[in-house]
Amino acid sequence: MSSVYLDNNATTRPADAVVAAMSLAFREQWANPSSVHRAGQAVRREIILARSAVADLIGCETNILILSANRKGHIIPPRA
Numbered sequence: 001m002s003s004v005y006l007d008n009n010a011t012t013r014p015a016d017a018v019v020a021a022m023s024l025a026f027r028e029q030w031a032n033p034s035s036v037h038r039a040g041q042a043v044r045r046e047i048i049l050a051r052s053a054v055a056d057l058i059g060c061e062t063n064i065l066i067l068s069a070n071r072k073g074h075i076i077p078p079r080a
Contacts, residue, residue: 025046029042029043029046030043031043033046033047047067050067051065051067054067
């Protein structure tokens with residue numbers, strides 16, 4: 001018997017493409033993007049590409065988009 005998960009307020013099952021992308025990042029792109037070394041700069045480029053993709057998806061400029069690992073990222077006030 002299959003089930004229906006209705007508690008999406010707590011968490012939502014990620015799409016398979018998201019799991020694949022994040023799995024790659026967790027395994028191979030874990031360096032500090034603020035560092036000047038090659039690995040860190042490679043991760044920084046990936047973050048810039050991700051920010052651009054999200055901005056295009058929601059129709060905003062990349063300079064006003066804040067990507068946050070904070071669970072309360074939705075309360076970050078917009079930049080002036």
